[in-house]
Amino acid sequence: MSEQERDPLAQEPVPESEANAEELTASEVSAASQEDLPADEHEHAEHEHDVLAEDAASPDPMETKEMLHVDFFEATWMRITAVVIAVFFIAVVISAFAVGFQLPGVYERIDPTTLYDEGSPWADPGLRELAPGKYELYIRAQIWSFTPNMVRVPAGSEVTFYVTSADVQHGFKLQDTNVNMMVLPGQINTLTAKFENPGTYDFVCHEYCGQLHHTMYGQLIVEPEQVAETEGGTD
Numbered sequence: 625m626s627e628q629e630r631d632p633l634a635q636e637p638v639p640e641s642e643a644n645a646e647e648l649t650a651s652e653v654s655a656a657s658q659e660d661l662p663a664d665e666h667e668h669a670e671h672e673h674d675v676l677a678e679d680a681a682s683p684d685p686m687e688t689k690e691m692l693h694v695d696f697f698e699a700t701w702m703r704i705t706a707v708v709i710a711v712f713f714i715a716v717v718i719s720a721f722a723v724g725f726q727l728p729g730v731y732e733r734i735d736p737t738t739l740y741d742e743g744s745p746w747a748d749p750g751l752r753e754l755a756p757g758k759y760e761l762y763i764r765a766q767i768w769s770f771t772p773n774m775v776r777v778p779a780g781s782e783v784t785f786y787v788t789s790a791d792v793q794h795g796f797k798l799q800d801t802n803v804n805m806m807v808l809p810g811q812i813n814t815l816t817a818k819f820e821n822p823g824t825y826d827f828v829c830h831e832y833c834g835q836l837h838h839t840m841y842g843q844l845i846v847e848p849e850q851v852a853e854t855e856g857g858t859d
């Protein structure tokens with residue numbers, strides 16, 4: 625036995641029938657088979673060693689059992705953990721692609737000192753219709769107001785919000801929707817939302833931005849479709 629322990633790498637290939645014999649250890653078998661080989665076949669046997677090493681290395685049932693043994697309760701917790709991770713992963717995929725939860729994206733960087741320049745969309749921000757039922761809405765935040773602070777769109781509209789700040793950090797949260805963004809000077813953030821249900825949606829600044837922070841709010845009004853059409857005709 626001590627001989628095996630001293631030189632575990634000495635294992636040599638064994639004929640399968642012999643390797644399966646449980647009472648022989650791998651090295652005992654290999655030692656025996658090595659003796660049987662003529663001297664010039666040792667090299668050949670060396671080559672086969674790589675292929676057979678795996679088979680020969682783990683026929684010991686005790687060793688196999690040792691490696692695979694997991695406590696019952698530990699295994700149970702591992703299964704529960706795997707299920708929880710799978711459920712969370714599926715929930716994230718569904719909320720992202722089926723329900724439409726999105727992270728606000730950085731649309732563009734901008735020099736906040738140029739917001740009021742002529743020709744800048746931020747000098748006169750507001751609603752622009754891109755296609756029927758499809759709008760982009762530029763909202764500029766500054767202490768302590770949003771421009772514009774009153775917007776009307778017809779029900780069923782898809783609105784892409786672009787927000788930036790002219791001065792300090794603000795927030796933009798549109799009640800009862802997933803629209804919730806930081807409003808930072810120097811950065812334009814964007815999110816898209818669809819408004820199926822008529823109603824009044826308040827938006828507020830939810831980043832403390834100074835003494836009159838709490839007065840910083842506005843409204844997005846989603847009109848029933850026929851009303852919006854009438855208004856659109858008179859515009």
Ligand code: CUA
Pocket residue numbers: 765766767768793794795829830831832833834837838840
């Ligand atoms: Cu703007 Cu708080």
